[in-house]
Amino acid sequence: MSMDNEKNELIESFGAHFERIYNIPPLAGRILSTLIIDGCKSGLTFEQLVEIMQASKSSVSTNLNLLQKTNRVEYFTLVGDRKKYFKAAPLSQRLQNYLTLIDDEKTLVDKLKQFRKKNMSCEKEEINFHNMCAYKEHLIQVEQLLTTTISKFKSIEIKNQSAK
Numbered sequence: 001m002s003m004d005n006e007k008n009e010l011i012e013s014f015g016a017h018f019e020r021i022y023n024i025p026p027l028a029g030r031i032l033s034t035l036i037i038d039g040c041k042s043g044l045t046f047e048q049l050v051e052i053m054q055a056s057k058s059s060v061s062t063n064l065n066l067l068q069k070t071n072r073v074e075y076f077t078l079v080g081d082r083k084k085y086f087k088a089a090p091l092s093q094r095l096q097n098y099l100t101l102i103d104d105e106k107t108l109v110d111k112l113k114q115f116r117k118k119n120m121s122c123e124k125e126e127i128n129f130h131n132m133c134a135y136k137e138h139l140i141q142v143e144q145l146l147t148t149t150i151s152k153f154k155s156i157e158i159k160n161q162s163a164k
Contacts, residue, residue, distance in 0.1 A: 011037055022070070027055055028063040032072055035088040043076065043085030071097055092153040095146055102143045109136045 001009075014033030019026050034052055035044060044052070050060045064086065067073035071093055075084040088094075109132050116129040 007037060022072070024066065024070075025063060027053060027059055028066050031060070031063050032067055032088060035073060035086055039085075039087050043087040045083045045085055047083075049086065090153065090157050092150045092157055095150050095153065099143065099146050099150065102139055102146065106136065106139050106143070109139065 011030060011033045014036065015026065015029035017029070018024060018032050019029035022029070024032075030053060031049060034049070038044060038052070046057075046060065046064070049064070050057055053060055064073060068075070072089055073086055074089050075086045077084060113129060113132045113136065116125055116132065120126050120129060
C-alpha cells in the first residue's frame, strides 16, 4: 500500500471515529483528521482544505467554524501573510473538553445520589444509589488520570513551542 493510500485510509478512519464520538458531520470529521495527520507541521490554509476535501468553500467554512466553536481546531496567522492557517487544537486542550464533560457528569451523579438518599423506597433504588456511588468513584479516578495526562501534554507542548 502506498503512503498516500495509507494516509487517506487513516484520514477516513479517524474521520469516521470523530464523526461518531463528537457527533459531527462527516466533512468535519475528515477536516479534523486531515489537520491532525497533514497539518501538524505548519497548518493548512482554507484554500488547501477546500482542495483536499474536494468540497465547496461554504461547506468547508461551515465545518471549520463548527470545529473552532467546539475547540477542536484553531487557526494562526503569519506576519506579512493574510491567510489563516488551521491546526488541530493541542491534545491538552482536546482532553480538557473531556475533563469538562466529566465534571458535568459528576455534578449530575451527585444530584441523583442526593435524590436517591432522600427518597429511597425500594431495594432497586438502594442498588441504584450504590451504583451511583461506585460510578462517582470511577469518575473521580478518570478525572485524576485526565488531569495528569493533560499536565504531561502541556509540558510537551511548551517544550515543542520553545524548540521552534
